[in-house]
Amino acid sequence: MGPRRSAASSRGRLLLPLLLLGVSGFFQSYAVEVDIKDASNATCLYANWMMRFLITYESNNGDYKTTTLNLSSSATHNGSVCGNDTQAALVAVQFGEGHSWSINITKNNETYQGDFMTLTYNTNDTAVFPDAKRKGPVTIFIKDPAGPVQLNTVFVCHNSFVIEAENITQIFWNVTVQAFVQNGTVSKKETRCPADRPTSAPTVPPTSANATTAPTTAAPPAPTPPKPVENPDTGNYSLKSGNKTCFLATVGLQLNVSQDKPLLININPKTTVADGACGNTTATLKLNDGNSTLIGFTFAVKNASASVQKFYLREVNVTLLNHLNGSVISSADNNNLSKWDAFLGSSYMCRKEQTLQINENVQVHTFNLWIQPFLVEANKFATAEECLADSDLNFLIPIAVGVALGFLIILVFISYIIGRRKSRTGYQSV
Template identity: 30%
Template sequence: MELLCFEALLEVAGLVHGASAVFVVKNGNGTACIMADFSATFLTSYDTRSGPQNKSFELPAGAEVSNSSSCGKENASDSSLVITFGRGHTLTLIFTRNATRYEVQLMRFAYNLSDTDTFPNSSSTGVKTVESATDIKADINKTYRCVSETQVNMDNVTVTLRDAAIQAYLSSSNFSREGEDPAEAPAPTVGKVPSSLRVGSSRVQGKAGGPSAFFMDPAVFRYNVSGSNGTCLLASMGLQLNVTYRTVDNKTVTREFNVNPNKTTFGGNCSATLATLELHSENLLLLALQFVMNESSSRVFLQGVQLNLTLPDAKEGSFTATNSSLRALQATAGNSYKCNAEQRLRVTSSFSLNMFRVWLQAFRVDGDKFGPVEECRLDENSMLIPIAVGGALAGLVLIVLLAYLIGRKRSHAGYQTI
């Protein structure tokens, strides 16, 4: 789960969302044990007869607290808030606590693909359920508050909460006056930010004690590209643009922008040896990732990246970069490439594409399933470190033991038995 609570972001990005609603769970005595006030947006993709379709929808004003919600036993064990809306859609927040803290241990979303109003032309029916752990937590008797966004990624569904005030295990039937905001870091000065991009960080140079950079990972989303022969590209990843440019006041700056799936559409095209994923939004005019297959070696890799980005504070008003001679994200045809570690792909001297939690496969894709996994070297190295440390510790213990035994033997060498 990725936590994105950046108070200034709503103003600079001009985000619009639906009205918030207050949801209350009460025990048998009529005392509230859970209160939640937020608006929510759901973003997912689903299959239609004409190919994958993106769908974004809001939590409606008519959403209700289900009778299956619970305060737990004596307000001390796991409790849950279950919200129902539409034709069979359910959002569940499951809380747990210890002596000092409580948290939303799990968020679960069940959506009904048979709801033709929400999912028109869906090729599947029935209820699909996804879930994920979250970072929503606060001290007992304090309210979790996040003015901007709290984002939870669950498989191919992204749930974004806004203007959130959430509290469980209440001591009174109202929100605590004390709040806990996870966005404790000061926001950097970022200028005017494209509404389709989230600010990832602003590189700030200066003396110690000066402004600190605010970092947050991009949302992970599942993309796919299909052609006449079925799916040719399947990818789950978070994308971040690292660009260096001159501003209107003639300063050189380096900034990172997270690609926001909520504001982005995707498509592409397929051929026997070429698969292209294209992302578009209001300001992200084009981000194209071009994968090729070398038929002689049966290797698949990312060969080309093209970026066309509108930047209102840039001297030129826009930013473009392209490279068609890369050999990145390599895997054998029929296998998938996976890398949990952050990867920084240098496209040009002024543009790097940062990729998070990548799992992708181009060519020879079986429906919507990834093939056998080929791990990236970054993940392999991260596994080798604890193995090496463990081996070194074991060797050290063995050396100490041998030294002890040798020393003990020598200490007895000068004595005789009487």
């Protein structure tokens, strides 16, 4: 039988808040430390981490909005247990107005591993969900993608990483966890997450032996000119409602961020995950590239009560996250757009590059765009309405062909006239 558990057998305390500074405002999140004790008052499970959630929900008017849910300063950890060979360990946290999060951790021979996470958020919390259509608690189960960790080893991840499921984006950073702690002492041995592992060999610092071998008259190497950023690869993205595809998008995306210096970022479709929600009058596509870039596109229907309806791009939001601590480097939103409009039941296409101005510091460039946010049938794009830039190109091609044919007809006619004149001259009497 495993050690007895009680509310007094575990200890949790909140650390100093971390203030995350973004372009459009401040986000506040708290680090939580949970130290679970067994019956002998020895540590059997230790966890220290920071996290927050991006949640997409339906508002009273049928629109879909994305809100941020952070840990609060009054978080508790009731129900957390140590676990043993036959029982899973559990880290459980309760915070805010009826929100909770937990993770089951199972033991298997010489390793332990997270099994699944459970998030319950309460849309009755009007501060976070001010106009939610659905009221009450909503529970989401998320499979933990992390691999097994050796016993008597602590799992550490300082850099941020993202786990997505349904309409939830979970962001974690500064994570330290050890389940099934042995002898009541957290181990000194660490297993690092992939985000913390170096991607290149470290630079060898100069030593006293080689620092003086370089001649003092050697000229510095010529600076390497910056490599131009190529156009981004085109990605294919889709959303489903049940078993039916409800949103189709093909697009290459590039961000232009102007802060201390201009920065061009190509969104890599191979590492980008699509999420979002489909509705009758609004639809949202969220793209997460490499756990550091979040882009959201919101479409709406114009004149929903009219007999002839069109859809358009209404809002774009962009968030750049710091790999080191998960903080917001840049956050921009433009909810007053009127782009990419087409008749409902059609798709919108624009092969030419387009620029969406999000704010004075952030632009989104699109390439080879083909999108349909409503009324997708048989998992295929409907007939496309092309942008003006593409239409001009298609219009100029037949004009150029027509002009060329006109010149050819004129040349044939002139040649014919000249030939007739020469023929008449050859048959005149002497």
